[in-house]
Amino acid sequence: MVFAVVLLGAGAFFTVSALRLRRWALIGHAEDRTNDPATRTKNLLLIGIAQTKIMRDGFGGLMHALVFWGFCVLALGALEILIQGLVDGFSYAWLLPRPLFVVYVLSQEIFCGLVLLAVGWLFYRRLVIKPARFAGDPVHGGDALFILSMITVLMVTLLLTFAMEIHAGASAAGHILSAPIAMLLGGLSSDAAHVLGRTSWWIHALGLLAFANYLPFSKHLHVLTSLINTWYSNTSGPGRIGAMRPMDLEAEDAEQFGAADVEHLSWKNLMDGYSCTECGRCTAACPANITGKKLSPRMIVVKTRARLTEKATVLDAVGGGTATMEQQAVLDKNLLDDWITEEELWACTSCRACVEECPVSIDQLDIINELRRDLVLMESRFPEEAQGALTSLERNGSPWAYSAADREAWTEGLDIPTMADMVAREERPDILFWVGCMGSFDDRAKKITVAFARILQAANVKFAILGQEETCHGDPARRMGNEYLYQMLAKGVIETLDGYQVKTVVTFCPHCFHQMGNEFPDLGGHYEVIHHTDYIERLLNEGRVPLNTEHGQRLKVAYHDSCYLGRYNDIYDSPRNSIRKALPVVTLVEPPRTKSRGLCCGAGGGRMWMEETEGKRVNVERTEELLATGADTIAVACPFCMTMMTDGLTASGSEVPVLDVSEVVAGQLRV
Numbered sequence: 001m002v003f004a005v006v007l008l009g010a011g012a013f014f015t016v017s018a019l020r021l022r023r024w025a026l027i028g029h030a031e032d033r034t035n036d037p038a039t040r041t042k043n044l045l046l047i048g049i050a051q052t053k054i055m056r057d058g059f060g061g062l063m064h065a066l067v068f069w070g071f072c073v074l075a076l077g078a079l080e081i082l083i084q085g086l087v088d089g090f091s092y093a094w095l096l097p098r099p100l101f102v103v104y105v106l107s108q109e110i111f112c113g114l115v116l117l118a119v120g121w122l123f124y125r126r127l128v129i130k131p132a133r134f135a136g137d138p139v140h141g142g143d144a145l146f147i148l149s150m151i152t153v154l155m156v157t158l159l160l161t162f163a164m165e166i167h168a169g170a171s172a173a174g175h176i177l178s179a180p181i182a183m184l185l186g187g188l189s190s191d192a193a194h195v196l197g198r199t200s201w202w203i204h205a206l207g208l209l210a211f212a213n214y215l216p217f218s219k220h221l222h223v224l225t226s227l228i229n230t231w232y233s234n235t236s237g238p239g240r241i242g243a244m245r246p247m248d249l250e251a252e253d254a255e256q257f258g259a260a261d262v263e264h265l266s267w268k269n270l271m272d273g274y275s276c277t278e279c280g281r282c283t284a285a286c287p288a289n290i291t292g293k294k295l296s297p298r299m300i301v302v303k304t305r306a307r308l309t310e311k312a313t314v315l316d317a318v319g320g321g322t323a324t325m326e327q328q329a330v331l332d333k334n335l336l337d338d339w340i341t342e343e344e345l346w347a348c349t350s351c352r353a354c355v356e357e358c359p360v361s362i363d364q365l366d367i368i369n370e371l372r373r374d375l376v377l378m379e380s381r382f383p384e385e386a387q388g389a390l391t392s393l394e395r396n397g398s399p400w401a402y403s404a405a406d407r408e409a410w411t412e413g414l415d416i417p418t419m420a421d422m423v424a425r426e427e428r429p430d431i432l433f434w435v436g437c438m439g440s441f442d443d444r445a446k447k448i449t450v451a452f453a454r455i456l457q458a459a460n461v462k463f464a465i466l467g468q469e470e471t472c473h474g475d476p477a478r479r480m481g482n483e484y485l486y487q488m489l490a491k492g493v494i495e496t497l498d499g500y501q502v503k504t505v506v507t508f509c510p511h512c513f514h515q516m517g518n519e520f521p522d523l524g525g526h527y528e529v530i531h532h533t534d535y536i537e538r539l540l541n542e543g544r545v546p547l548n549t550e551h552g553q554r555l556k557v558a559y560h561d562s563c564y565l566g567r568y569n570d571i572y573d574s575p576r577n578s579i580r581k582a583l584p585v586v587t588l589v590e591p592p593r594t595k596s597r598g599l600c601c602g603a604g605g606g607r608m609w610m611e612e613t614e615g616k617r618v619n620v621e622r623t624e625e626l627l628a629t630g631a632d633t634i635a636v637a638c639p640f641c642m643t644m645m646t647d648g649l650t651a652s653g654s655e656v657p658v659l660d661v662s663e664v665v666a667g668q669l670r671v
């Protein structure tokens, strides 16, 4: 009866806590996250249950996964214990056939042992190894050690309970750990064994209830929310997964664009806060943080949760009444500025390394993007240097102040038709070659443009460009938070493309590729958009590119993954395959951070147009890493990466050349 009262009280307390957390999360705005249930379920099974993301973390990840799987298996045992509190002597043996019951007992013992081993290692890691990514955790400093201690107590008391049952004459079948413990304690009198057994049972049962009720107040709340969070994570498929949240600028009741405080974020952004384990994997992968900037994606999530707690607690206290001066002061604060600074937000390169690393599928970048939108759209606050790019986008349709008349200057002597030329000849190209602003105006990038055009010509691809009709699609403005400018430019481009009934677009800029393929659909632009590395690989596989492979240069190439090609669109192989096919004697070397773990060049998220005055330059960090591979050539597949790598190499005093994949292939063309 005592236990029944305790259980009821614990259940009621837990329910109140859970409902409070739900109510707080719903302070955020509504957002439908129920589409595509098949992908959601796949994510749940792979990321949530199979723990695929956490397993990226080597031995530490395996230990953490063991604790999780142990929890799942031991939850069955926990239920048995709780029922025993109400029904004396209850055992699954009453319900299960004997062999199945022994298997159940064995599973409990095995996972109990594995969890103890894993917890021991996690203690060792926290107290002795102290990985850098755990540093700077101001919110829940000792929480992890407390939770690890609680788990240890739960495991030990479970084994002792079993052992004392065996001491009292219960079957030892399946008890591979507690049977030896019973033997070790065989000298205890039956009274002492009884007291020890009952005490262990009570500590275990009360520990379970205390543990469950502590979670809502702890960073280990993720134990309860991570599976739900993973199911609700962004799943719109490869490519679309990195698309920025659509924004209806013409909504009649829209008074707020972007987020200044927690109620401007969605309930999912707020639930992300509940699910953060504060593991720091995101921050350890963040190029801004690695190079000494203040931005820490972990702290973006942790601060969002802390602000929600701060504000929602006061809202609860005020209820329908009038706030005191102190309460009003808290309500008047904002997530932006009072918790997260402008400086942190502008340091982000939008590389998605944080999102990729997060084991519980949190989208830190979504919060950053929403806060940036408020800064720009509501308050006109952005770095001074960005002003030039935004003004030029508005005036010239390009982030650089070049005249549209110069867009096709690179075609001189190359006999490249524009769409208008083709229409005049009543012809239709197979593809539109989208050149992009860098490819049109930047002297180094123009060489990539020419190289790719030569490949297309050599492969007899019928293609055309827009020439002077091409303008920026507005992606830089969108990444910098200026959604108005973005939508204006993007809609203009869509109108042009639709006017020519364009179906297939090929581009060598991953930013253009991502924007036009994955974000245009939200504005009604639907095209097949192909990155040139995929297209070149396709042409090579079809044997359409005449290559001089007998005289291939003997190069040692390190390929640098572009974030918008790799993490945003899952394209890792075609650039490497194209290089291998064009240069049969090439040696491809990989830096330590590669493919989905590749380090950003530092240009994304509008950083291309901003000064980098704090800490080490991201491009220098990356080029040093690439040079350490011993490569004699660095290959890229993005004009932004080309600029950043070239600058980084210059800063490092290196003369190693940087080539775009198309330049590698064009260099081998049989002319």
Ligand code: SF4
Residues within 6 Å of the ligand: 282, 285, 286, 287, 288, 289, 295, 296, 297, 347, 348, 349, 350, 351, 352, 353, 354, 355, 364, 365
């Ligand atoms: S997107 Fe990249 S730069 Fe921005 S917070 Fe995440 S890891 Fe850091």
Ligand code: SF4
Residues within 6 Å of the ligand: 275, 276, 277, 278, 279, 280, 281, 282, 283, 297, 298, 301, 357, 358, 359, 360, 361, 362, 364
């Ligand atoms: S956001 Fe994800 S990766 Fe970053 S600290 Fe939280 S749980 Fe870890």
